[in-house]
Amino acid sequence: MKCNLEGKVSLVTGAARGIGQQIANRFVENGARVIFTDVLPEVHESAAKVGQRAFAMNVTDAAQIDQVLSQVVQEFGRLDILVNNAGINTLAHRVTIDEFPRSEWDKILAVDLDGVFQVSQAAARIMRGQGSGRIINIASIAGLVPLRLQCAFIAAKAGVINLTKGMALELAPYGILVNGIAPGSTLTEGTKQLFYGEGGKFHEKVQRMLDHVPLGRPGTVDEIAVGALFLADPENSYMNGHILTIDGGWTAGYTRDF
Numbered sequence: 001m002k003c004n005l006e007g008k009v010s011l012v013t014g015a016a017r018g019i020g021q022q023i024a025n026r027f028v029e030n031g032a033r034v035i036f037t038d039v040l041p042e043v044h045e046s047a048a049k050v051g052q053r054a055f056a057m058n059v060t061d062a063a064q065i066d067q068v069l070s071q072v073v074q075e076f077g078r079l080d081i082l083v084n085n086a087g088i089n090t091l092a093h094r095v096t097i098d099e100f101p102r103s104e105w106d107k108i109l110a111v112d113l114d115g116v117f118q119v120s121q122a123a124a125r126i127m128r129g130q131g132s133g134r135i136i137n138i139a140s141i142a143g144l145v146p147l148r149l150q151c152a153f154i155a156a157k158a159g160v161i162n163l164t165k166g167m168a169l170e171l172a173p174y175g176i177l178v179n180g181i182a183p184g185s186t187l188t189e190g191t192k193q194l195f196y197g198e199g200g201k202f203h204e205k206v207q208r209m210l211d212h213v214p215l216g217r218p219g220t221v222d223e224i225a226v227g228a229l230f231l232a233d234p235e236n237s238y239m240n241g242h243i244l245t246i247d248g249g250w251t252a253g254y255t256r257d258f
Contacts, residue, residue, distance in 0.1 A: 184247025
């Protein structure tokens with residue numbers, strides 16, 4: 001997919017690898033100036049590979065967010081597109097809610113929901129001043145249809161979905177469109193540790209999960225990135241408050257043979 005992002009200044013959180021990195025790369029390929037941000041040090045290498053700027057940024061640190069966005073405006077003069085991709089889930093604590101550690105709950109909510117709020121708030125102030133902008137929030141199908149044994153993640157992603165819609169209502173009068181993406185299971189380093197790698201924690205259950213996906217396979221990071229590119233396309237100018245589900249049909253209905 002191609003669109004014209006020439007002259008657009010974009011910031012992607014969680015851009016060191018995986019979905020965030022590929023979204024950032026797709027934006028670069030289509031002419032955008034992209035700021036890669038992440039807590040992981042390899043974000044600088046990821047950005048350098050495509051000739052872009054990178055900042056270390058923790059989405060749970062409001063002061064750091066303000067500092068980075070101020071630097072972006074100072075260097076580039078504006079911010080046209082924000083992609084809130086940074087997120088975490090638990091690998092160790094796949095347990096029922098009565099056993100789920102409160103510390104793990106707090107950590108996941110701080111990144112996956114509070115982080116979206118904090119970065120969006122800072123970006124919206126810039127975009128409102130310039131009278132235009134796009135915010136794209138990466139949620140999950142787990143925010144639409146809850147999955148077992150990950151209560152914090154499903155709560156956070158459900159919050160992101162409704163926050164996206166609320167932001168769309170509030171910011172549209174200022175020329176800012178807010179939409180989200182709900183990926184299904186996607187092939188990343190994280191999901192390899194859980195399912196798709198030979199040593200994955202739940203590797204023996206991967207086929208049972210994929211049996212519920214009509215396409216019968218996980219998505220790729222590029223398939224999610226294409227969705228973000230569609231939402232960022234200047235010609236896509238009337239979509240607002242929408243959650244784009246990219247899941248191979250997983251949430252379309254039951255695929256059991258009965």
